[in-house]
Amino acid sequence: MTSELATRPSGDSAVLSGRADGRQPLWRSLARWETGLVVVLVGVLIWASVKSPTFTDPSTLFYIGVNTGYTAIMALPMTFVVMTGEIDLSVASMLGLAGSTVGYLWHHGWNIWAAFAVALAVGVVGGALNGVLVARFGLPSIAVTIGTLTMFRGLAEVLLGSLTIPSLGDQQFPEWLTNIGVNSIPGSQLSWSMLLFVVLAVIFGVVLHVTPLGRAMVAIGLQPEAAKFAGIRVNRMKFWLFVLSGLISAFAGILVTLQQASVSYNVGTGLELNVVAIVLFGGVSIFGGRGTILGVVLSVAIVGSLQMALVQLNVSADKQNIVTGVLLLISVIVPNGAAALRRARDYLRRRARPRPL
């Protein structure tokens, strides 16, 4: 199944259409997943503006940023991890653990910046634990990160218990920091978390699509053995990607703590599946090796605006769940449906051809 998809790049069609330079015909390069996402995004925006009168308010952009920003940030390292054929289900628990770490230290009178530093360090250590188990011991990442998902969330619970920080008698978090959940960036409607996402997305996009590092990730995802023989340090790369994922998730934890101006141990529970859904809907293959940061950014925009529109239209959270699930199914059925049609067509053509004697 995988190999069939992998051996059907558009390259052979360039040969078939007689283009010696190997360039793809224009319609091929337009028929990309990202093009479909742009169409969907435009459709969602038009639909939302027609249906919800408040959607066209400038402040909508700010609220989308506040609601989606921290999830979107975690989708970036997740993209890298999935590109190499692995998965990190512990991201949301790491977000909770980092937030709880900040809360715990603040509760014990630490300086806020020191608390941030420790939380980020926790992210690095947690990511390294995933990385060691996956890359060094060769354990399946889906099993490992379900384990660390449970463990990180458990540690967060150990730190805070049933407390919500700031609890009674605590100081509030510094107001100029928690304001990122209230005020947009001066002169725009962009929330700080969205700005951070955009900046990070540019960096991640450049790394993935322009640098040897990114090519190495693609190579690992497509064919780990071959990548190894080509001199790519597969395990080292995977290790550092898990560390990166832990670090960024911890950062998202700090962000969400500040945005909400409070933290309890269960913050962001279950968010890992949303992050995975965003990445997959963005066209990143679960088998690795295929996908673009542009696709993930478009996916974030679609999911973010759709959710906002549904909230504005008072659509229940349950129906939002259905929408998320359907999007996810569409993202895999549409490309594979085309492949299924191709299979059927090839079969019919073979049948139509006269049999050799």
Next chain:
Amino acid sequence: MTAIAERRATSSVALTILRAREVGLVLLIALVVIVTTVHNPHFIDSNSIEQLLSGAALIALLGVGETLVVVTRNVDLSVGSVLGLSAYVVGHQFKYDHIPVWSGFAIGILVGVAAGVLNGFIVTFMRVPSLVVTLGMLYIIRGIDGVVVNGERIDPEYIPTSFTAVGYKTLFGIPWLAIIVAVVVAIAGYAMRSFRASRDLYAIGSNPAAAALAGIHIQRRVFTAFVLSGALAGLGGALFLALHTQIDNSGGIGYELSVIAAVVVGGVAIFGGSGTVVGAALGALLLNTINQALVASRISAFWNQAIAGALLLAAIAFDRWLSLRVTKTLQSAEGAHRDI
């Protein structure tokens, strides 16, 4: 002759080690029980043993279905949502249609089968990765559940007592719930060892390409595995209702990860091809025993999850170590026999 005999011998050694997996789990469970009982004698009260078994039963039941799917190198993340939906539908039927008790189970299973057919169809016919499909279905079914439930809660007075009896009545101190699940595990365990169709599942999981060349109907078998997993999740929904005697839209949330954890601890390889349903059921029992033991040892409940996670990691790592050793043993045995 001797070569064949020798190979038989080595493979039986390997088999013994693999089989020791279940033995190891039983020993671990016994160890946890003994250590905890030393600290707190109340741990083996009949009451808490009942709790232990009932608590593990649902996860074990879902673990059986999950095992069928996982050995084919697939995964079913939708089981928790299916359980929740099925439990509510059954409760709803009891409340508004006053259906007979037996049909409660039938309806639960039917709901599960419907979900399993949908999962299986999309995965096999459209040839889409099951992780993505069942993740999508997790959301969709949970959403449908919420829409159907619409904020209602089915209260205990609407559930027939002969139905909830399954949840609280016992036979020789063993809850009926656990007995039902044990029967399912026994049947599935026998089938997985002895039936051709179920051996095909292992073949598909260990090497899909080879299985296809061997003439196995991969898509058909995988489809069946998803349907059975759905059916068991649906049955689990009915049993969930019998155990908790009330249901809203939150039944079974997060079960999928507990089920996969139990399956993995039970020795089912997440990349398919090996593992038993008995192992999965014991995995569920072990995880639940540990949880209860932490409670009984008066370790702060806040530690439960952290320890459960660490144990899960230990189990996976131990598995890997074990399989490396088995491979090594087999390789050295083969090397020795080439010398002859």
